[in-house]
Amino acid sequence: MSALRVLFLGGAGMIGSAVAREAVEQGIDLTVVTRGVHRRRLPAEVRGIRADVRDRAALDDALDGAEYDVVVNWVGFSPNDVLPDVERFAGRTGQYVFVSTCSVFGRPAPQLPITESSPRRHPVFGYAREKLAAELVLEEAYRERGLPLTIVRPMHTYDETTMIFPVTWTAIERMRRGLPSVVHGDGTSLWTLTHSSDVARALVPLLGNTHAIGESVNLVGGDILTWDQIHTTLATAAGIRDPRLAHFSSEAIGRAVPGWAEVLQEDFRHSILFDTTKLRRLVPGYHPRISFSEGARRIIAWHEEDASRRAFDDDLSAAFDRLIANG
Incomplete structure (x- = not known):
């Protein structure tokens, strides 16, 4: 059986590099697109492409028509960042994963614990507001265009x-x-708080997981x-x-x-x-280490x-x- 072919748009930062290491350990064929020198060391097995993800023409040239089983967008922070992906990847990948944030949930939460269906609302906090707007654009593309969307939301993540x-x-x-x-x-x-290696162990099993398509998953633990x-x-x-x-x-x-x-x-x-019920259902046996x-x-x-x-x-x-x- 051939290895799962995964494309990271960005992903050389703290969380992305941890996920890259876990992906390679799990036998995934990984390509990472970044516009400069990687801030974090990526495994030697990772195929690197140099391009600005937000430059539509440059990214199209860099990808050269290649198709991937899974595409993960690490650097989308607003609707304008992700709208080109709808045109580029709808019908051309088996799964499109958008890395959002748990900050999209309304504060204060009307009920704890927060689940994936808790209200999302952030009219003031700019980072969360833009991430939520991008989520909504992609959810519409899932409903109207068939974009095979999975939204993942890390919480406060750290490493050493x-x-x-x-x-x-x-x-x-x-x-x-x-x-x-x-x-x-x-x-x-x-x-x-969740260590980046634990986020990686939660996220990688979602890649290529058909049960995760159409779902949002909070990647929390610790x-x-x-x-x-x-x-x-x-x-x-x-x-x-x-x-x-x-x-x-x-x-x-x-x-x-x-x-x-x-x-x-x-x-x-x-x-x-x-509440981590959905994460544990999609990734049986997951627990932070x-x-x-x-x-x-x-x-x-x-x-x-x-x-x-x-x-x-x-x-x-x-x-x-x-x-x-x-x-």
């Missing part, structure tokens, strides 16, 4: 190279110095934690005992650090829990390996100090 925003390395250094790290709200709202627990777990991994935390409203933090206002106020302030305790140790170890990875943001620290001083 990333901090858990809004926790930064500056927060780690402040706690090491005995200074408070700023936490939004009272620190008790619930959040879900630990359900409060934001205080996220901070203290990272602190413990960094060898910090009794870290100091200072709690402020999302609005107050947003005034002190304007770049954080939208994501804190429209997304992170709300408790988020997920990397706890956040283990993930936090990997994060700290990676950052400790190289001083250049441990940037301290003096402006951010000063903003925290002003926030704390003003109460």
